[in-house]
Amino acid sequence: MLKKINYGDKEAFAKVLEDRNVSVDPKITMTVLEILQKVKEEKDDALSFYTSKFDGVVIEDILVTQEEMDKAMSLVDDEFISILEDAKRNIELYHKKQLKEGYEIVEADDVYLGQRVLPLQRVGIYVPGGSAAYPSTVLMDVIPAKIANVDEIIMVTPPQKDGSVNPFILASAKVAGVDKIYKVGGAQAIGALAYGTQTIPKVDKVVGPGNVYVAEAKKLVYGQVDIDMIAGPSEILVIADKDANPSFVAADLMSQAEHDTMASSILVTTSEQLVEEVEKELEKQIQELSRTSIMEQSFANYGYVIVASTIEEAIEISNEIAPEHLELMVKNPKDYLPLVRNAGSVFLGYYTCESIGDYFGGTNHVLPTNGTARFYSPLGVDSFMKKSSYLHWSKEALQKEGAKIIRFAKQEGLDAHANAVRVRI
């Protein structure tokens, strides 16, 4: 089911590295620009208009009430609430270690300088509706913002036809600690978060996945507010040695492929025999699962297998691909971790399947896709904080060093910069 390619065949390998992002249809961009403009100008009226148009429902008050929350909690079984709480505990444990403090340096002559690390004031979380309504993503997006101590966390999510919100989404928002939830989705919700309306306050950052309209809206408001990322299709790269269980390998490749037909699953192994066994397992297991057709298309589009001569070479291949998820299904996996330069999240050993991290292990599942692990990081507490520097110089310090600053400013032809020092000394 997987296309076999040779690492030595540079042309074939270059194809694997190719950008999987299809460019956005300009018609979608135009539609989104129009929606954003209308939200900017007409605010709440525009939200009502688009909710009625796209979601087919008229909602008087889009703020989710306490009653609605209570009702949602009553619709979700206690077992699932308890699983959400266990997952939350693990995610908190992992993310709390990311909280950073500022620092200060004190020098002679009453000179001091430092950096403060400050939470963003207001953040907006977009949560899709329908079949892509994932409670796990609510936890992954909200918990780091809570730990960062963001003043206010707002969630927006499209209403269902009857005006309600999926109760599992509301329950996960409650467990995660969202402050306010508004029933509005699509590009119009992103516009509301970026510009503010009478009801929805303007935020500093918008995070969360969404359909192509939501993704395009995020791209267009970027700069006006910060955004998490423009997520591409999901991907996994599994490095497996000869002792890896082919059934596990096949299962993990499929767990990625089921996301969508653009998802990519790549096996890199040192064992030719494993390749055959994994193929057999894929044929077998794929028939037993529900999203068979999506998986088949995904494998046909972006499923690859590459045979490497050593684990070190396999990691070299992975570093070039810079996968979102990397599984090291090898003996003594931690020995190889220092060689991994580019990967969003690494799953170590034969028993750490990616789905542990997707839901429960504690690491974040919002990760850089499409080769951007070369320079981007997983979502984390840092994503909801910013830094601000400060500096204090005394008259004495300026008298000692001022001439150097004056020379530097003059060298750059910035006379008034020099003057600001000159008037003081």
Add this chain to the structure above:
Amino acid sequence: MLKKINYGDKEAFAKVLEDRNVSVDPKITMTVLEILQKVKEEKDDALSFYTSKFDGVVIEDILVTQEEMDKAMSLVDDEFISILEDAKRNIELYHKKQLKEGYEIVEADDVYLGQRVLPLQRVGIYVPGGSAAYPSTVLMDVIPAKIANVDEIIMVTPPQKDGSVNPFILASAKVAGVDKIYKVGGAQAIGALAYGTQTIPKVDKVVGPGNVYVAEAKKLVYGQVDIDMIAGPSEILVIADKDANPSFVAADLMSQAEHDTMASSILVTTSEQLVEEVEKELEKQIQELSRTSIMEQSFANYGYVIVASTIEEAIEISNEIAPEHLELMVKNPKDYLPLVRNAGSVFLGYYTCESIGDYFGGTNHVLPTNGTARFYSPLGVDSFMKKSSYLHWSKEALQKEGAKIIRFAKQEGLDAHANAVRVRI
């Protein structure tokens, strides 16, 4: 010279907050897209073509040689080299504190998880030529990347008509520790860094200021590589109490205004009398400086004064504006620092003029502009590092917790995610 506005007049104040970014002429976008496409396809040949076209010079080998470096160093006086080295020492001292380490959490049943903090592998620094060739920016861009331990730091800068590079730029690159310098500028240099050519290797991140073509090229390659920011015009907000020296206040407002006619200088003060005195000083000092016309236009466009009733209110105003530079020219400035939520860099007290930070104090001068201090940070060591998470679970741990993960996956309709756990337990 400054337009007086009232904080209570919401409409007038909203004007101050207005986006100062003029939208980019679509013709420029089209030109830049064409340049990027040609560089992607024709690589080095495209660079030669555009260097000849835009810089009016044909260069055989664009890599700056050791001989050229030696010559540049001989053209720069020892005093300036020594000032560069003093500045470097201060910048290093401040930025070294930003170096972060990863962490690991170890739990029962051989479960462990952690975060690694890794340097980017290759970074490209753009340095403008001509009158905007600032040695200080070379230090500010390169030193944090060096501290982050980036494997390779590449600089690109347009050649002068005679094929050489401004010796002060080369000298500051040498002091900062740039690995390689290529004589190519404009949008074509950004394309070369993003896609790679036969001569210039592809990088992970592009930083540095440039003209409108360079800025547009950075925006267009963003996602393919990371970028630092799309910098808007520079800005300063000075909060001054009645004891502030009007001559100092005026000098600092002018040091911002001289950058360009789009720069913004805002004075917020609790003293009506100070406003009058500052105006007098502005009238006087502006005639004694060289960039008078730029400053006059800048003040006319975006120069404001706002009278606040208290220092606390002045800071509230500043928090709404979120200035790139904030000066607190007040008594006991550090007492007020915790109230400052949104500012790129804060200059404390009567003697800490912004130009100390621009050149010499140690804090970075690459700062978020145009209100983006609400969510962006100064350039720093973090800007050249990324994070990668890892997770290890044992069979025992999965046997204990697997059922929860299966339920979670099923709740989200992701059958193959559940299957990856099921096959293991």
